[in-house]
Amino acid sequence: PPVENYFTTPGVGxxxxxxxxxxxxxxxxxxxxxxxxxxxxxxxxxFSYDGSKLLWAETLYRSEMAIKIADFIVDKGEIYLKSVTTYQPGSIHIFYETHGFSPDDKKIVFTASIDAEYWTGMDIYTLKLETLKLERLTNTPEEWDEHAHYSPDGKKNCMGIKPWLLF
Incomplete structure (x- = not known):
């Protein structure tokens, strides 16, 4: 169906x-x-674990997204973002879904179709912010992996994986 059918559908964004x-x-x-x-x-x-940063995925236009991180500022009763950094890991930038920071705030975990044959064959990745080292946590080209979160000690990661009908 045309993308316009989903404008008011929760979760589409x-x-x-x-x-x-x-x-x-x-x-x-x-x-x-x-x-x-x-x-x-x-x-x-x-939010980062220390509360100083905010992470989100942003649709830049119809078929391009980016991951963004900014300083989250609370000052004199006002709230704003500062020093926004944009990341687009991989060669395909059609979809990113951010899930959070590692407990030490040095990595982020997210879903993407970085090199998938189909954009619905998304995998879960981490990105080390200091070095921009990308690590793939799943490799399921026919499934949509999402909602990854670290355990409080950072040693484990849980996620949801669901099959996706590929056309």
Missing amino acids: FYNDLWVITVDGKKAWQPTNLSVNELTSVLHPQ
Whole structure:
């Protein structure tokens, strides 16, 4: 079906921004302000363990995404992002889904179709932020691997894997 059929489908991620809202819902901030003229979006924002950084996947336009990390700043009652860094590991940048930081905040874990024959054959990767070393954790070309999270000690990683009908 055309992508337009999914604009309002939860989890697809078009036409949305990052928002931070107080627990009581009385105050809100919008740290991103993406274009409403393109198919832009944010997906799966995650805080670093120390709370100083924010990680998310961003649709740059219809068929290109990136992983972004920024300093998360709270200053004088305001919230904003600073020093945004963009990552596009691999040669295929059609989809990224961020899952979080390692407990020491030195790596990120995410889903991508970096070299998949089909974009739905996604695998889980880690990226060491200091060296940009990419490590593939799964290799299941006919399955969509996602929602990977580290154990609190960082020694294990759990994830969801589901078969995907490939056309």
